[in-house]
Amino acid sequence: MTGLYFHIPFCAKKCPYCDFYSVPYSKSTVQGYVDALLRNLHHYRQPELAVDTLYFGGGTPSLLTPEQVQNILSVAADCFDVQPDAEITLEYNPTRKPDGYLKTLRSIGVNRLSIGTQSFSDKQLQLLGRTHTATDNLRTVQAAQEAGFTNISCDLMLATPDQTENVLSETLEILTALPITHVSAYMLQIEDGTPLSQNEDLLARCPGDDATVERYFQAVHALRSAGFHQYEVSSFAKAGCESRHNLRYWKCEDYLGIGAGAHSCYAGKRFCVPRDARAFIAADVQPVEIVDAHPLDREERLMLALRLTEGVAEEMLSARARKKLPFLEQSDYLRRTPQGNIALTPQGFAVSNAVIAELIES
Ligand code: SF4
Numbered sequence: 001m002t003g004l005y006f007h008i009p010f011c012a013k014k015c016p017y018c019d020f021y022s023v024p025y026s027k028s029t030v031q032g033y034v035d036a037l038l039r040n041l042h043h044y045r046q047p048e049l050a051v052d053t054l055y056f057g058g059g060t061p062s063l064l065t066p067e068q069v070q071n072i073l074s075v076a077a078d079c080f081d082v083q084p085d086a087e088i089t090l091e092y093n094p095t096r097k098p099d100g101y102l103k104t105l106r107s108i109g110v111n112r113l114s115i116g117t118q119s120f121s122d123k124q125l126q127l128l129g130r131t132h133t134a135t136d137n138l139r140t141v142q143a144a145q146e147a148g149f150t151n152i153s154c155d156l157m158l159a160t161p162d163q164t165e166n167v168l169s170e171t172l173e174i175l176t177a178l179p180i181t182h183v184s185a186y187m188l189q190i191e192d193g194t195p196l197s198q199n200e201d202l203l204a205r206c207p208g209d210d211a212t213v214e215r216y217f218q219a220v221h222a223l224r225s226a227g228f229h230q231y232e233v234s235s236f237a238k239a240g241c242e243s244r245h246n247l248r249y250w251k252c253e254d255y256l257g258i259g260a261g262a263h264s265c266y267a268g269k270r271f272c273v274p275r276d277a278r279a280f281i282a283a284d285v286q287p288v289e290i291v292d293a294h295p296l297d298r299e300e301r302l303m304l305a306l307r308l309t310e311g312v313a314e315e316m317l318s319a320r321a322r323k324k325l326p327f328l329e330q331s332d333y334l335r336r337t338p339q340g341n342i343a344l345t346p347q348g349f350a351v352s353n354a355v356i357a358e359l360i361e362s
Contacts, residue, residue: 002266003053003248004076006037007259008061009277012095016129016199019191021261021275022059032281033259034068038075040258043285045079052083053245053255056090056110063096066104073109087112087151087244094132098143105147112151112243113144114184119157120174127161127202128188129195134174145179151241153182158219159212160188161205168215169222176226181241185219186234187212213350220346233307233349250304258286299360306356311343321359328355 010030011022023029054076056069069090076082089112090105102113117137119125125133137154144152154175158168175183188206190197197203207215220230228236232250235243248255249265257264260280263272270292273280280286292300298316305312314322325342328334333348333355348355 001050001052001254002080003055003245003253003255004051004080005055005057005245005255005257005259005262005264006061006072007059007257007262007273008033008056008064009059009260009275010063011058011060012063012093013129013131016195017188017191019189019194020059023277025060025063029277029281030063030068033277034064034071036281036283036286037072037258039284040286041072041075041079044256044258047079047081049080050083051076051080051086053087053248054082054089055245058091060093061090062092062101066101066108069105069110070108089114089153089243089245091116092140092144094136094140095130098140098147102140102143102147102149106149111149112153113149114153114182115140115144115155117141117154117156117175119160120171121167124157124160124163124167124171127205128157138174138178141178141180151182152178152180153184153243154178154180156183156185156219158185158187158215159207161202163207163215165214165218168218172219172222176222176228181238182243183223183228183236184234185216185223185236187216216350217346220349229309230346230349231309233344233352247308250307252301252304260286262286263291264288303356303360306344306359307352309337309343310339311337311341314340314342317342317359324358328358 009022010025012025014022054073073088088110090110091114093116118128118130120134120137122133141152141154156171156175190203223236224230227238229239230236231242235246252265254266255264256266257273260273260277261275264270269290271288271290273286273288302312302316325334332345334342335345337343344352344355
């Protein structure tokens with residue numbers, strides 16, 4: 001069983017905080033890019049291999065036409081054994097007017113939408129350099145529901161400039177009243193080299209460390225109260241609506257990434273495709289760089305699994321890490337799950353990198 005990931009690196013406008021690989025949109029380049037995706041699907045063809053998740057990520061996959069999405073899905077179904085109940089997700093930027101687009105997407109088999117809402121405050125969206133408004137967000141969710149999507153995820157950005165408790169509270173109130181099944185709530189990261197990292201004024205308006213943790217708890221609490229259970233550091237879902245594709249990453253299960261900048265954990269290796277759309281389009285087969293020829297060692301599994309609320313079996317930890325458990329449990333960073341696993345508490349998730357490093361470096 002595997003998952004397929006398609007990286008669609010085109011964006012109409014670069015957001016000032018974004019460090020993902022993306023290139024400016026042009027209609028002709030996109031078609032060449034889709035042709036390259038199809039060539040690669042044929043290259044990796046394994047009709048016996050079951051595929052139960054497909055994910056269009058970006059960039060902005062909603063810049064693809066429905067015909068292009070359909071073409072990719074039908075070639076994927078020719079080249080792999082795509083399961084009838086496969087989860088098929090597409091990331092959608094609310095800048096696009098939904099019109100009939102979402103209905104068509106749904107009719108060709110896309111059954112999960114991940115909407116880049118980020119906030120329901122126009123001021124916040126403006127500060128983040130997003131080109132959509134809170135009204136666009138609401139209209140998109142409504143159109144998705146009308147199009148027949150029952151599995152809808154929204155992105156929520158935390159620790160953004162001027163995001164006070166009240167500002168976040170208003171967004172959470174709107175977000176939790178929507179007919180959605182999943183929320184990805186992630187902290188704004190200041191990445192070196194991005195325009196945001198050089199904007200002293202905006203940086204000064206970002207919450208400090210304590211306020212960042214408070215905003216995180218505020219979101220965890222509001223989402224939990226609204227029936228979204230936390231299953232990963234940044235992921236919250238209604239029962240049964242966890243992202244099956246993303247769970248593959250954290251559980252170290254196979255996925256094949258196709259496209260410039262795509263990552264894979266496939267056939268026992270981790271590899272990535274260079275972040276170069278032109279090179280990807282020009283090549284018969286996508287060039288890959290091996291990131292790790294022996295992936296899935298204990299440390300890597302541990303690091304990824306600790307992101308999940310189901311945690312890890314104590315035996316996975318080294319003897320030195322196990323000695324630290326009483327202290328980390330007393331400090332409310334770790335807990336025992338009903339199954340006896342070791343898992344991070346909400347407090348631990350708020351500083352997850354540090355707690356996980358403590359356990360790994362032992
Ligand atoms: S739309 Fe998404 S991928 Fe594109 S620049 Fe903005 S944040 Fe980055």
